[in-house]
Amino acid sequence: MRALFLLRNRFVWVPLVLFIVIAGWNAWVATHDHGIISGRVVDADGKPVAGATVHLWVFNFTTFVEKDSTTTAADGSFRFTGNPSHNIQLSADKADAGRSDRIPVRLYFASEDFVLAKPLRLERG
Amino acid sequence: MMRQRRTWPIHLTLIAVSAVMLLPFYWVFKTSISGENIFSYPPNIIPRDPNPFYYVDVWYAIPFARYFLNSVIVSAITITANVVLNAMAGYALTQNFRGKGFVLLLFLSCMMIPFQATIIPAYLITGKLGLLDSYLGLSLPLFSTIICIFVYKAAFDAVPRSLIDAARVDGLSQWTIIWRVMLPLARSATATNVILSFIWSWNNFMWPLIVTRTPEMQTLPLGLARFLSYQEDSTGALYAFCIMVLAPGLLLFLMAQKEFVQGLSAGATKG
Numbered sequence: 001m002r003a004l005f006l007l008r009n010r011f012v013w014v015p016l017v018l019f020i021v022i023a024g025w026n027a028w029v030a031t032h033d034h035g036i037i038s039g040r041v042v043d044a045d046g047k048p049v050a051g052a053t054v055h056l057w058v059f060n061f062t063t064f065v066e067k068d069s070t071t072t073a074a075d076g077s078f079r080f081t082g083n084p085s086h087n088i089q090l091s092a093d094k095a096d097a098g099r100s101d102r103i104p105v106r107l108y109f110a111s112e113d114f115v116l117a118k119p120l121r122l123e124r125g
Numbered sequence: 126m127m128r129q130r131r132t133w134p135i136h137l138t139l140i141a142v143s144a145v146m147l148l149p150f151y152w153v154f155k156t157s158i159s160g161e162n163i164f165s166y167p168p169n170i171i172p173r174d175p176n177p178f179y180y181v182d183v184w185y186a187i188p189f190a191r192y193f194l195n196s197v198i199v200s201a202i203t204i205t206a207n208v209v210l211n212a213m214a215g216y217a218l219t220q221n222f223r224g225k226g227f228v229l230l231l232f233l234s235c236m237m238i239p240f241q242a243t244i245i246p247a248y249l250i251t252g253k254l255g256l257l258d259s260y261l262g263l264s265l266p267l268f269s270t271i272i273c274i275f276v277y278k279a280a281f282d283a284v285p286r287s288l289i290d291a292a293r294v295d296g297l298s299q300w301t302i303i304w305r306v307m308l309p310l311a312r313s314a315t316a317t318n319v320i321l322s323f324i325w326s327w328n329n330f331m332w333p334l335i336v337t338r339t340p341e342m343q344t345l346p347l348g349l350a351r352f353l354s355y356q357e358d359s360t361g362a363l364y365a366f367c368i369m370v371l372a373p374g375l376l377l378f379l380m381a382q383k384e385f386v387q388g389l390s391a392g393a394t395k396g
Contacts, residue, residue, distance in 0.1 A: 010380055061355075086181050106178040110185060 032113050035083035039116025040076045041092045041100070044123055048076025052094040052122065056080050057102065059087035076119070086110040090120060098124035153364045160361025179365035183352065186362070189369070191341060192348035197373075199263045199333075199344060200326040206268040207322035208315060214269065215277025215314075216303045236271050241331070248335055258338040267326050273318045276388055280314035281307050316381045317388030324374050345370045 006012045041052045052072045057064040067085075072078045072092070086107045093099035100120040107114055156163060157179055159172035183189060218229065240247075247266050248257075256262030284307060292302045308315060330346040337343050343351070352366055378385065 014376070014380055086185055087178075106176070106181070108177070108181060 029109050029112075033109065033111040034113050035081060035111035036113045037080040037083050037088070037090070037105075037116070038114075039078060039090065040119035041072045041078060041094075042076055042119045042121055043097050044121065046121075048072075048074075049092075049094055049097055049122055050074045050076060052076070052078075052092045052097065054078040054080075054090060054092045054120065056083060057089035057091070058083070058085040064089050083111055086112065090116065092120040092122060094122060097122045153367055156360055157364035157368050158361075160359070163360055179359070179361040180369065182359070182362045183366045183369060187348050187352050188340075189348065192343055192345045195260070195263075195342060196327055196344045198260050200323050202260060202264040203267045203326035204319050204322050206264065207270065207273055207318050210269040211273045211277050211318055212303055212308055212311075212315075214274045215281050216299075216307055218274070218278045219281045232271050232274065240266070244331065244335065247332075251336060257336055258342050260342075262336050263333055263342070263344065264326060266332055267322060267329065270322065270325070273321055276314050276317050276321075277311065280311035280388065284310050311388075313384040313387035315388070316384030320378055320381055320385050323377055327370075327374050 007016075037056065039054075041049045041054060043049050050072055054070050054072060055066055056068040056070075058067040067083070067088075068080055070078050070080055078092075086109055088105045088107070089102045090105060091100055091102040100122050103116070103118075103120060105114065105116070152163075155161070155169075155172045158175040158177065159169075160179060161169060161173065218225070251257055251262045251265055254262070254265075256265060288306065289302060292306050297305065328346060329344070330350070333344045333347055334350075337347065349366055349370060353363065
């Protein structure tokens with residue numbers, strides 16, 4: 001009964017709600033901060049490109065610097081692990097297939113696991 | 126039959142005035158989630174492509190959590206000291222003693238001296254006490270404020286004298302009278318003390334700038350200045366920082382605004 005009375009007090013329930021929200025957010029961050037960035041690379045016709053080089057660019061104070069690179073698998077997929085940043089860019093290129101635009105990716109927290117919704121599209125020229 | 130007065134013109138005026146006063150806050154919030162240039166023309170009322178990423182940028186650009194914790198600790202110490210010391214001083218001023226008029230005059234005259242004028246002796250005293258670059262040293266000058274003492278005095282003056290006399294007859298000490306009788310009857314004055322001391326402590330820039338020596342002891346206003354020094358081109362991030370600094374104060378005020386207004390107006394109608 002007394003607990004119910006206390007919960008009706010705004011000086012109790014407002015901090016309590018804040019605490020629950022912050023605790024929930026931190027739990028979410030703790031379980032989704034492996035720094036895994038994954039996605040796909042396709043050519044101009046939308047077909048998967050194997051062996052393309054994907055670059056991970058990380059924001060460093062004022063500019064983006066290349067942090068890592070990887071090669072796509074047979075189905076055009078790629079995966080980075082250990083991304084440390086919340087503000088990154090991704091780009092891909094392959095000698096005979098062209099290069100993609102550099103795609104900016106904003107994350108809600110550093111090292112957030114992220115799957116690129118749209119594939120990186122290689123264009124010639 | 127009494128003619129009922131029309132209230133809608135008053136409400137309309139109040140709504141218009143409120144809108145004018147809230148517009149800058151809205152504009153800061155809108156810019157913080159859209160990053161739009163404040164000089165863009167025509168200005169957009171509705172934010173375009175709102176996102177929370179400027180807040181994320183601020184969080185990682187400086188050690189925000191550390192500055193926030195420092196501000197919270199300093200404010201908590203300040204609030205506690207203000208409630209305890211101001212209640213004691215306010216209670217003392219409700220008593221009759223020789224030289225009371227002089228003490229009141231001294232307090233009122235001290236209010237006219239700006240903090241900037243006493244900042245060097247305050248620094249020297251804090252240094253002699255060995256409290257530079259510490260939480261206690263950061264909160265020391267705001268331990269007691271004269272305005273808040275008078276807020277308590279006004280609230281305590283409103284308590285019937287007979288109640289204090291009855292408490293004395295029951296054998297209560299002066300301390301017990303303050304904590305068990307006066308303070309529960311002066312909740313609005315306490316809320317006013319809490320809010321005012323929190324806001325003054327939270328927004329304090331000059332004293333933390335002087336008294337801190339390491340980045341780990343800096344508070345949010347200093348963090349804002351540091352942030353400005355290397356992120357001055359990002360309006361969105363700057364405004365997001367402002368919102369993050371303002372939010373705790375606004376929340377506290379919204380929670381306790383009823384008691385705050387009561388506390389400020391207590392004694393206003395008393396002769």
